[in-house]
Amino acid sequence: MSxxxxxxxxxxxxxxxxxxxxxxxxxxxxxxxxxxxxxxxPVEVKTKREFPFPNRRTRQREVIAGETMRYEAWFHPLNGAGDFKLTLSANDYHQMDKGVKGELKVQGTRFVSFTPR
Known part of the structure; x- marks a missing residue:
């Protein structure tokens, strides 16, 4: 054997x-x-994004039923600090809308909750 x-x-x-x-x-x-x-x-929801995970970088690809999705939102702090991104659960993602202001609770880099005003 070699x-x-x-x-x-x-x-x-x-x-x-x-x-x-x-x-x-x-x-x-x-x-x-x-x-x-x-x-x-105190933050404003700047933008939201959902995409298949792992993210296969193909153009205009259809989402396959049952495929795992990842949910992200960018938040703009009302105190003037820089924007930041957090990964959310599907339920939390669908309950918030772009442009809504509210109170964001975080633990380190982990999303805890978002309560709109």
Whole structure:
């Protein structure tokens, strides 16, 4: 039997390192969010976006039934700070409208709730 080429092992090692790095990054972000206090901010919903996840970058692609969707909203703080994006659940996404002002509650980078005024 012949040995697999060295490049095969190098590619496997790179994949393992990158996967481990992403896992550690996600765990760290979750820990920081869990340790953060819940903050309330007066904001305006600047824009909303929903797209299939994972996002396959093809032009004018039809959404397949049963496909996982990702929901995002951009918020503009009324205190003059810079806009920021949060990932939302489908229910939260559909309950808010573009241009509505209200109170946003966040815990670190995690969306908690949005209450319109």
């Amino acid at each position: 040995k697999p080429p060295l490049i095969f092992f190098i590619v496997l090692a790179i994949i393992a390192v990158l996967a481990t790095r992403q896992f550690i990054k996600q765990r760290r972000e979750t820990a920081v969010n869990d340790a953060s206090p819940v903050r309330s901010l």
